[in-house]
Amino acid sequence: MADSSSHVSIADGAQFGVAYANDTAPPEVGPGSVIRSGTIVYDDVRAGDSFQTGHHALVREQTVLGDDVLVGTQSVIDGTTTVGDDVSMQTGVYVPSETKIGSNVFIGPNATLLNDQYPVRTDADLIGPTIENGVSVGANATILPGVTVGEGAFIAAGSVVTEDVPPWTLAAGVPATHRELPPELDGENQL
Numbered sequence: 320m321a322d323s324s325s326h327v328s329i330a331d332g333a334q335f336g337v338a339y340a341n342d343t344a345p346p347e348v349g350p351g352s353v354i355r356s357g358t359i360v361y362d363d364v365r366a367g368d369s370f371q372t373g374h375h376a377l378v379r380e381q382t383v384l385g386d387d388v389l390v391g392t393q394s395v396i397d398g399t400t401t402v403g404d405d406v407s408m409q410t411g412v413y414v415p416s417e418t419k420i421g422s423n424v425f426i427g428p429n430a431t432l433l434n435d436q437y438p439v440r441t442d443a444d445l446i447g448p449t450i451e452n453g454v455s456v457g458a459n460a461t462i463l464p465g466v467t468v469g470e471g472a473f474i475a476a477g478s479v480v481t482e483d484v485p486p487w488t489l490a491a492g493v494p495a496t497h498r499e500l501p502p503e504l505d506g507e508n509q510l
Contacts, residue, residue, distance in 0.1 A: 332356035418447030427458035
């Protein structure tokens with residue numbers, strides 16, 4: 320189904336607007352947006368122009384997304400999250416609540432961001448990671464709660480990031496250690 324008045328395409332089999340309480344507002348997406356089949360977008364989600372999902376993506380309530388954001392197939396944004404402009408989340412990415420993602424960010428397939436330091440063992444406040452502008456996160460990387468990944472940093476595939484990563488730094492390994500960006504990675508994301 321396409322909404323020709325705003326040039327938004329919502330596929331058959333997508334759920335666009337899922338109430339989670341009595342006083343919720345329908346989701347809003349900008350022109351040029353494409354919501355693919357199997358995707359669920361909750362109420363109180365706001366996305367800018369050219370928002371796109373893969374199939375079977377989930378975007379929970381109180382999420383704000385900028386322009387030109389891709390939420391890949393089977394990716395989950397678990398609500399109360401902000402995402403900047405020009406962000407590409409590939410297949411299977413998990414973004415927990417209380418996360419902040421800047422602009423011009425790439426998050427590779429099956430990367431996992433976390434918000435609970437001691438799941439179900441303590442009653443602690445949830446705090447997701449902060450991913451600053453221009454960050455690139457490789458496939459299957461894990462970023463622990465409360466970690467800040469600085470502007471232009473590069474997280475290698477499979478890394479487990481347990482502490483803040485300075486701007487324009489490579490983080491690699493389990494646990495990730497920091498080193499200078501090699502020349503081939505010293506530049507901006509080309510999204």
